[in-house]
Amino acid sequence: MKGDTPHPEANRVVRACHSMAVRFRRGGTLFTFGDGVAAADAAHLAVEFVHPVIVGKPALPALSLSCDAGALSGAVTGDGLAEVYAARLASLAGPHDIVLGLSSGEESTSLPRALAAARERGALTVALTGRERPEPVADHVLAVASDDPRIVRETHVTVYHVLWELVHVFLEHPGPLEQEVPA
Amino acid sequence: MTTGGESGLGLEALYPFLYPARDDLDALLADAESSTAEKFAEIAVLRASLTARFAAALSRCAQAVAESFASGGRLLAFGNGGSATDAQAFTTLLAAPPPPDRPLPAFCLPQDTASVTALANDVGFEVVFSRQIAALGRRGDVAAGFSTSGGSANLLRGLEEAAGLGMVTVGFAGYDGGPMAGSGAVDHLFVVPSASVHRIQEAQTTLYHVLGELVMADLRDPR
Numbered sequence: 001m002k003g004d005t006p007h008p009e010a011n012r013v014v015r016a017c018h019s020m021a022v023r024f025r026r027g028g029t030l031f032t033f034g035d036g037v038a039a040a041d042a043a044h045l046a047v048e049f050v051h052p053v054i055v056g057k058p059a060l061p062a063l064s065l066s067c068d069a070g071a072l073s074g075a076v077t078g079d080g081l082a083e084v085y086a087a088r089l090a091s092l093a094g095p096h097d098i099v100l101g102l103s104s105g106e107e108s109t110s111l112p113r114a115l116a117a118a119r120e121r122g123a124l125t126v127a128l129t130g131r132e133r134p135e136p137v138a139d140h141v142l143a144v145a146s147d148d149p150r151i152v153r154e155t156h157v158t159v160y161h162v163l164w165e166l167v168h169v170f171l172e173h174p175g176p177l178e179q180e181v182p183a
Numbered sequence: 184m185t186t187g188g189e190s191g192l193g194l195e196a197l198y199p200f201l202y203p204a205r206d207d208l209d210a211l212l213a214d215a216e217s218s219t220a221e222k223f224a225e226i227a228v229l230r231a232s233l234t235a236r237f238a239a240a241l242s243r244c245a246q247a248v249a250e251s252f253a254s255g256g257r258l259l260a261f262g263n264g265g266s267a268t269d270a271q272a273f274t275t276l277l278a279a280p281p282p283p284d285r286p287l288p289a290f291c292l293p294q295d296t297a298s299v300t301a302l303a304n305d306v307g308f309e310v311v312f313s314r315q316i317a318a319l320g321r322r323g324d325v326a327a328g329f330s331t332s333g334g335s336a337n338l339l340r341g342l343e344e345a346a347g348l349g350m351v352t353v354g355f356a357g358y359d360g361g362p363m364a365g366s367g368a369v370d371h372l373f374v375v376p377s378a379s380v381h382r383i384q385e386a387q388t389t390l391y392h393v394l395g396e397l398v399m400a401d402l403r404d405p406r
Binding site: 005007010011013014015017018036037039040041043044047048051053150153154157158161162165166169170173175176179181 | 275
């Protein structure tokens, strides 16, 4: 219940949203994933896009990879936990798509592997993480400057609500979507 | 999202600066940036207000939930849409806590797609949760219902079923609490005073994170 704001910088959030809107406009799909508690966030972010809270906003294609227990446990059996999302993205993700992973700060092995696999497929990659690491794991890293995984997660919820809103704002301004903005 | 709703409230209202149409990229990015900073400031103020409003109620609720677990009770959490994912996050925190806390028997009713779709298809969506609770719930267990509007029929029926079974009932809502606030079925009610579905969910996340931490603390060191 802290009153300070460990939020990522607003301009980084905005640039991520612009890039995501560019991909949606090209017909891309958003794939989300996260382990443990972040699996709930992956599902939450996907439903924001598929069933907008504001009546009249178009539904956008978004799927959480963390919802299908059969596919996940099958992938774990095959290649181990680190490859669980990477294995699915190798068949799912394409160059117009967006792959977004969430992690509250604990060491995650599946997240960097999944984002690397998505990049190999040409997808735009976005990561919502805890404290910033020296090596960026995604095209857009939205890091939360806290060591408490709960505070990181609470901040992620606000960040992904804003992601959804701003993607729609950019989609409603087609002119600026013809330009890419550097990450 | 998706429970209750901001019907009729368009993005124009959320981002007044961004309309009328701006086709200049730099100006659009700058406006989006200042709107984002405002959202971050708004939730920080709301979160900071939660301690004064809910500290005592969270402590009482945590004690009741911890006593249930200590006596062999289980926790069933439920909600619709985005609130279903809050139910899932809350049960994941309890069922797979960081060491040294031990895993607790908690599960998320909307995760069972076979039961949810069977009930919705064969009977109606209003019995999703209440029929699951009728089958799974026992006296002394805990039912935790997550909502933003406080008005979802299936959520209210679930809480009523749980109360009838003698379960401890916990409810999360927003706005003014809606029908959940008038329901006699909720022992521990947390109403986030906001009119935004998103800010309500964000503040609820903090509330159930703290509730989970307090439950774990009570189990380690009972009062």
